[in-house]
């Protein structure tokens with residue numbers, strides 16, 4: 001069965017006021033202004049994981065991003081986001097980081113606690129090879145042998161680590177490089193993350209060519225040949241470069257979007273941010289939704305039961321219970337939360353519940369640090385930030401469970417406005433960083449207490465960022481406990497440390513995820529019910545742009 005269209009003047013419930021729920025509500029309200037939309041949000045704010053907070057001191061306002069802060073420039077979701085902000089007259093907050101900006105430099109931590117730049121040219125490539133510890137006879141021998149190793153064609157899922165061990169005979173690349181990249185996207189473990197879900201291109205190449213290296217060379221050759229041929233023929237391909245959902249967006253919702261031109265423009269910018277914080281995105285969408293008489297939001301609302309067959313949502317807010325029936329429910333809450341409010345029922349419903357509950361999550365201890373005198377980022381290491389690899393299979397090879405650190409102030413200082421030509425922001429000498437700690441490590445040992453984690457933070461500042469911590473006065477804030485957003489005036493020797501523990505915040509696309517997602521989709525279809533699901537658990541991916549695309553697809557499916 002496919003999802004039923006919402007009837008004229010029908011009613012739709014959206015569970016979760018994060019970017020996924022808001023995007024779905026926004027697109028549906030544009031496609032079907034007649035439909036009544038009720039949004040249920042458990043907290044008192046919109047945005048979910050996107051959470052920009054401002055602390056006010058006497059002489060400055062300090063913006064702290066507690067969740068995602070930048071967007072990939074080249075992605076379908078970013079095209080939608082930029083077009084939405086333009087349509088809602090917020091294009092003046094869009095900032096971009098050009099390709100050649102120092103803010104694009106990324107570093108990897110090596111085992112001697114040095115930051116080694118990820119190659120962006122020949123000079124950085126040779127220094128990366130020598131300093132990252134990957135240039136070993138083991139790796140060279142592994143690469144030379146790879147084209148002659150037998151390929152496996154059964155499509156069986158395996159971890160990234162298993163795949164690389166099978167193809168290259170060792171884990172040098174995964175331990176020292178890939179594990180870091182996976183820390184920087186999923187906070188996940190290469191020994192568990194699914195190669196079929198996360199790197200499907202690699203698996204595909206092996207299946208088609210029998211070898212990753214041979215397959216890559218053959219792809220390079222074919223694409224070069226295609227380019228020459230199309231140049232010679234002077235032909236432009238007719239097929240749209242965008243998926244059907246974006247084509248429909250341009251046709252129905254935003255006919256003046258010109259996504260092709262926008263896509264060409266954004267290709268120059270690998271990274272996008274919003275002046276005033278990424279929160280501007282959910283907030284702007286929310287302000288637009290609120291203008292509609294057909295939109296209603298229920299804050300502080302706890303969902304106690306969702307019946308996807310009848311379309312019933314039972315919730316309580318401020319001690320009052322409500323039971324309402326809908327023509328459609330779009331759930332964007334995490335899969336565990338959704339499973340916990342589904343009633344017991346048919347085999348298909350139980351199968352749906354069980355598939356939803358299987359997903360693992362990772363938790364993050366997130367610390368924003370700010371110094372007025374700019375002491376936090378090591379000299380000569382400006383850039384986006386650095387990632388810490390696993391180094392080896394042993395859990396104690398990264399005893400601080402550090403995943404990576406973002407150099408927020410470098411990104412802020414090099415951002416340019418997309419629309420106006422206001423140029424680079426003046427350097428006011430401050431530094432601001434975000435430490436990400438924990439992730440998959442917290443699934444292997446107990447999450448340390450906040451005080452233990454703060455000791456780890458000091459150790460990281462001293463040993464990796466080379467800061468003489470004892471010479472500074474640390475102003476420490478547990479943001480979950482402090483509601484007052486004012487700060488004392490900060491001096492040059494003060495360092496603000498603002499921390500939060502986010503439990504179970506990032507879904508882990510581990511081995512078996514693909515099959516499990518299929519179980520979720522199949523059982524949902526079999527239920528013949530009134531529910532679609534979005535969010536990061538079983539939506540289109542983990543990034544903000546993925547959530548927006550997923551919101552559009554779900555809205556188009558019921559329009």
Ligand SMILES: C=Cc1c2[nH]c(c1C)Cc1[nH]c(c(CCC(=O)O)c1C)Cc1[nH]c(c(C)c1CCC(=O)O)Cc1[nH]c(c(C)c1C=C)C2
Pocket residue numbers: 071072106107181183184185186187384385386387403404405406436542543544545546
């Ligand atoms: C250190 C931990 C983390 C850092 N970012 C995240 C974590 C867990 C979360 C995250 N980062 C990315 C995404 C996906 C976004 C999307 O698809 O839109 C998520 C959820 C993007 C990303 N970050 C890095 C890479 C290589 C990527 C993927 C490609 C891209 O968007 O360019 C690198 C990176 N992340 C962090 C650091 C410190 C870092 C590199 C220095 C922090």
